Amino acid sequence: MNQQKPGEMLVTRRGLSDTAIKRLFVLPTIILLICINIFPLIWSLVLSFADYSAVRPHVEGVNPNWIGGGNYKDVLMDLHIWEYFTITAKYAMMAVAGEFLVGFGIALILNRDFKAKGVITTLILIPMMMSMAIVGLFWKLLYNPGWGIINYMLGLKEFQWLANPRVALIAVAITDIWMWAPFTMLLALAGLSAIPQYLYEAAEIDRASWWFKFRRITLPLVTPLILIALIFRTMEAFKMFDIAFVMTGGGPGTSTELIAINLYRLAFAQWNTGRASAFAYIILIMIIAISNIYIKYLNKAKEM
Amino acid sequence: MATVERAKKRVSHWIVIAIILVLTIVYLIPTYWVISSSFKPFKAVTAIPPRVLFKPEITSYIKLFTKRSIVRSDAEREERSAQANWYEKKVLKLGQTIMGISPFPNRLFNSIFVAVLSTVAAVSLGTLTAYGFSRFKFKGENDWLFFILSTRMLPPVVVTIPLFLMYRFLGLNDTRFGLILLYTCFNLSFATWVMKGFIDEIPREYEEAALVDGYTRFEAFRKIVLPQAATGIAATAVFCFIFAWNEYVFALIMTTRNAQTAPPFIPSQLGVGLVDWGVMAAGASIFLIPVVVFTFLLRKHLLRGVTFGAIRK
Incomplete structure (x- = not known):
C-alpha cells in the first residue's frame, strides 16, 4: 500500500477511514465468491479422489472409498470420453468458424451509413440476448422433419435433421451460429467503425484495389476485436450444454454428446459423483487455459 | 462523368440496402415463426405447406395458463357453454374444459x-x-x-x-x-x-x-x-x-x-x-x-x- 492512487492522498478525519471503506466495499464480494464458487470446487477436488455417489448412504471407506488418482486414470483412459472430446472440438470448430464468417460478413455489410441502421443492428442482435434453452426449443420446432419451416424453405422433403446422426451436430451448430454470430458482428462493427476514414481516402488516391484495402487496412485493424470474439466463443462452445441438451439431449446415439452433456449425465443421471468430479476438473483446467488467453487479449484491447 | 459516377454510387448503395433488408428478414424468420405459431389455431401450427396467413387467436396462451380436461359428451358441452366466459368458450370449442391453473x-x-x-x-x-x-x-x-x-x-x-x-x-x-x-x-x-x-x-x-x-x-x-x-x-x-x-x-x-x-x-x-x-x-x-x-x-x-x-x- 505504499503506492497510492491520487484520491487516497487526502486524509479524511470524519467518518470511516479509506482503508476501512476499501475493505468494507470489497470484502463481501470476495467472501461470497469464495463461499459459493471456490469452496465447492475444493470440495469436489477432494471428492475426485474417491469412489463416491451422492445418492448412496454415506459409509466411510465404502462410500466414499478413497482410491487416489483412480478416477482421473479412468476418465483419461476411457475411449468414450475421448470421443466426446472429439465431438466437442468438432462442434467448437464448426460453430466458431460459422460465427466468424456470418458475423464478420454481416458487419462488413452493415458498416455504412443508412437510415434505420440502429434499429436493424439491434434487431439482428436480439438472438444473442435470448435464453439458450428457449432458442434450442424453438429451433427444434423449425427443424421438424414433417412440417418445419426449414425443410419447407429449402425444399427438403421430410429430411431428418436432429434424428440423423450425420447431421445432428451440424444442426445444433447452426443454431449456435444463428444465436451467436451477432456477437462476432457486434465486436467486428466496433472495430470497423473505429478505423479512421483517412486511411481509405489515402488508399483511394493511390487507386488501391478493394481487396488491397480490405487486406491491408480493414483486416489488421479489426483483428484484435474479432480475436476476442472468437476466443470467447471457443470457450463457450467447449462449455456448450443448453442448446444441445434441449435439442437432442446428446443423441441420436452419441452424435451430439458434448463433454458438458456427458458430465451432466455422469453426475446427475448415473450419480457417479467421484468420477464426475475428476472429469469436471479435467474440463476446468482446459477452460481456465482458454480463459487465461481470453483475459489477456481483453486487457490488451483495453489499452488500445 | 461526375454524374455517372454519382449515379453508380447511388445504385450500389441501394443494392446494399436491399441486401441488408433481405438479410435482416432472413435473420428474423426463426423468431417470427415461433411468435406467429403461438397465435395459430392448433392445426395450423403443423400445417403443410406452412400457413403464413391465418386468423390469429390466443387459444394457445389460454392453454398455457390452464389445466384442462376433455369434455366427454355433447350434452356436457352444452351445459358448460351456457355458463362459460370468453376464455372458457375458446377451449370448449376444442372439446376441453378448464380444470384449474397450470404450473406456468x-x-x-x-x-x-x-x-x-x-x-x-x-x-x-x-x-x-x-x-x-x-x-x-x-x-x-x-x-x-x-x-x-x-x-x-x-x-x-x-x-x-x-x-x-x-x-x-x-x-x-x-x-x-x-x-x-x-x-x-x-x-x-x-x-x-x-x-x-x-x-x-x-x-x-x-x-x-x-x-x-x-x-x-x-x-x-x-x-x-x-x-x-x-x-x-x-x-x-x-x-x-x-x-x-x-x-x-x-x-x-x-x-x-x-x-x-x-x-x-x-x-x-x-x-x-x-x-x-x-x-x-x-x-x-x-x-x-x-x-x-x-x-x-x-x-x-x-x-x-x-x-x-x-x-x-
Whole structure:
C-alpha cells in the first residue's frame, strides 16, 4: 500500500477511514465468491479422489472409498470420453468458424451509413440476448422433419435433421451460429467503425484495389476485436450444454454428446459423483487455459 | 462523368440496402415463426405447406395458463357453454374444459422473483466492489480482479456438482433463496467488471473536491459518484436481469418444483402427453418479451456488456 492512487492522498478525519471503506466495499464480494464458487470446487477436488455417489448412504471407506488418482486414470483412459472430446472440438470448430464468417460478413455489410441502421443492428442482435434453452426449443420446432419451416424453405422433403446422426451436430451448430454470430458482428462493427476514414481516402488516391484495402487496412485493424470474439466463443462452445441438451439431449446415439452433456449425465443421471468430479476438473483446467488467453487479449484491447 | 459516377454510387448503395433488408428478414424468420405459431389455431401450427396467413387467436396462451380436461359428451358441452366466459368458450370449442391453473404462472413468477432479487444484490455489491477497485490501491489488484472474473468463466455444470452437495447439506435445494444466492454470485463478477469500467470514467476530481469540502469518503461515494454512475448501474442491472432470466443449467439441476424457473420448465413440457407446439411457442414468446424490450433499451451498452466492460467505445 505504499503506492497510492491520487484520491487516497487526502486524509479524511470524519467518518470511516479509506482503508476501512476499501475493505468494507470489497470484502463481501470476495467472501461470497469464495463461499459459493471456490469452496465447492475444493470440495469436489477432494471428492475426485474417491469412489463416491451422492445418492448412496454415506459409509466411510465404502462410500466414499478413497482410491487416489483412480478416477482421473479412468476418465483419461476411457475411449468414450475421448470421443466426446472429439465431438466437442468438432462442434467448437464448426460453430466458431460459422460465427466468424456470418458475423464478420454481416458487419462488413452493415458498416455504412443508412437510415434505420440502429434499429436493424439491434434487431439482428436480439438472438444473442435470448435464453439458450428457449432458442434450442424453438429451433427444434423449425427443424421438424414433417412440417418445419426449414425443410419447407429449402425444399427438403421430410429430411431428418436432429434424428440423423450425420447431421445432428451440424444442426445444433447452426443454431449456435444463428444465436451467436451477432456477437462476432457486434465486436467486428466496433472495430470497423473505429478505423479512421483517412486511411481509405489515402488508399483511394493511390487507386488501391478493394481487396488491397480490405487486406491491408480493414483486416489488421479489426483483428484484435474479432480475436476476442472468437476466443470467447471457443470457450463457450467447449462449455456448450443448453442448446444441445434441449435439442437432442446428446443423441441420436452419441452424435451430439458434448463433454458438458456427458458430465451432466455422469453426475446427475448415473450419480457417479467421484468420477464426475475428476472429469469436471479435467474440463476446468482446459477452460481456465482458454480463459487465461481470453483475459489477456481483453486487457490488451483495453489499452488500445 | 461526375454524374455517372454519382449515379453508380447511388445504385450500389441501394443494392446494399436491399441486401441488408433481405438479410435482416432472413435473420428474423426463426423468431417470427415461433411468435406467429403461438397465435395459430392448433392445426395450423403443423400445417403443410406452412400457413403464413391465418386468423390469429390466443387459444394457445389460454392453454398455457390452464389445466384442462376433455369434455366427454355433447350434452356436457352444452351445459358448460351456457355458463362459460370468453376464455372458457375458446377451449370448449376444442372439446376441453378448464380444470384449474397450470404450473406456468408460478414458474414465471419464480423467474421474475429470482431474477429481480439476484440483480439487486449483484449490482449493489458489484458497484461497491468496483468503486473499491477503481479508487484504491490493492496489493495484487489485477490478480484479485482476475480471480473475480474467473469465477464467471467456470462451466456451470462443473460448478453444480459440488454445489448440489453443498445445497443439499444446507437444505437450499429447490428454494428460491438458494437460486438467488447462486445467480447473485454468477452476476457479481460481471457487475464488478462492468461497473469498474463505468466508475473509472468518472473523474476523481469531483470526489476530491467534495473531500476537501468536508464530505466523508462514504458521503462522497453516495452523493457524487452514485448519481454519476446511474446510467451505468441501470445498464448493468438490465444485463444481470437478462442473464438470470435466461439461465438454464443451474435452474435445471438445483430446482425441481417449488423454485423452478421458466427456462427448464418450458422445454420439459415437450415430454408431457401430446406435444402441443402452439402452447410451447406461446411460452417461449412470453419469455422473450423482456429480452426484446431490454435489448432495445440496452443497445448503446451492448458492446460494453458482452466484453465485461473492457471495450467502451
